[in-house]
Amino acid sequence: MPARKAASGGAAPQQSGRQRKPPGSQPAKRKVFRGAALRLQATVVLDRLLRAYPHAHCALDFTNAYELLCATILSAQCTDKRVNLVTPALFRRYRDASALASAKPEDVEAIIKSAGFFRSKSKSLIGMAAGLVERHDGAVPADMDALVKLPGVGRKTANVILGNAFGRNDGIVVDTHVTRLSNRLGLTRETDAVKIERDLLTLFPQQHWTMISHLLIEHGRQVCLARTPHCTDCVLADVCPSALV
Numbered sequence: 001m002p003a004r005k006a007a008s009g010g011a012a013p014q015q016s017g018r019q020r021k022p023p024g025s026q027p028a029k030r031k032v033f034r035g036a037a038l039r040l041q042a043t044v045v046l047d048r049l050l051r052a053y054p055h056a057h058c059a060l061d062f063t064n065a066y067e068l069l070c071a072t073i074l075s076a077q078c079t080d081k082r083v084n085l086v087t088p089a090l091f092r093r094y095r096d097a098s099a100l101a102s103a104k105p106e107d108v109e110a111i112i113k114s115a116g117f118f119r120s121k122s123k124s125l126i127g128m129a130a131g132l133v134e135r136h137d138g139a140v141p142a143d144m145d146a147l148v149k150l151p152g153v154g155r156k157t158a159n160v161i162l163g164n165a166f167g168r169n170d171g172i173v174v175d176t177h178v179t180r181l182s183n184r185l186g187l188t189r190e191t192d193a194v195k196i197e198r199d200l201l202t203l204f205p206q207q208h209w210t211m212i213s214h215l216l217i218e219h220g221r222q223v224c225l226a227r228t229p230h231c232t233d234c235v236l237a238d239v240c241p242s243a244l245v
């Protein structure tokens with residue numbers, strides 16, 4: 001029977017309909033084109049935001065890596081402004097990791113209460129400090145793997161510390177502003193912070209990884225607000241696929 005012959009290794013059946021495309025044709029070309037277009041978009045975004053916010057920097061107040069680590073843990077679900085009101089008393093009372101590691105949770109809670117989620121944040125702060133004392137002689141390690149092993153410290157917090165306390169461009173901080181602006185500007189289609197960071201790392205030169213986060217956050221606070229983006233006042237309006245103008 002013809003059908004059985006073909007199935008048991010006979011001559012290959014004739015292809016009918018559309019021919020299969022050879023490798024390296026349209027989809028691959030489209031991918032390359034999209035990649036180049038995205039890198040160009042990223043270059044324009046970076047240049048214009050650098051000019052718009054020449055003094056963009058970390059909005060948390062700190063004098064050393066330990067203080068920045070505490071402040072960043074406190075900044076979860078809280079404004080940087082509020083954190084900056086809370087940290088002076090915290091740093092006066094607990095000057096270093098050793099002091100904080102032996103703090104009573106209720107004492108820390110009383111100081112940080114207005115920053116919200118004070119019980120879990122107090123636990124993270126004391127646990128983080130204990131981790132620094134036990135594993136790093138009380139010093140903050142300039143290392144991603146070591147940082148993310150500390151209680152209350154995830155990749156975002158570790159990127160803040162590495163970029164701003166140690167001047168290392170090892171990653172890009174992806175917070176709510178960076179997430180929103182990256183999507184509105186068409187730099188990513190992802191919503192997960194790790195995937196967004198992975199996309200952004202391919203688009204921006206490494207020496208700007210810390211700065212691009214500051215720039216997007218600043219633009220998100222001043223112009224590209226979550227509810228009502230001020231597109232008519234935006235320096236990126238002509239290149240933004242989400243522009244409402």
Ligand code: SF4
Nearest residue numbers: 224229231234240243
């Ligand atoms: S044009 Fe509008 S949506 Fe796009 S970045 Fe500017 S403010 Fe945001």
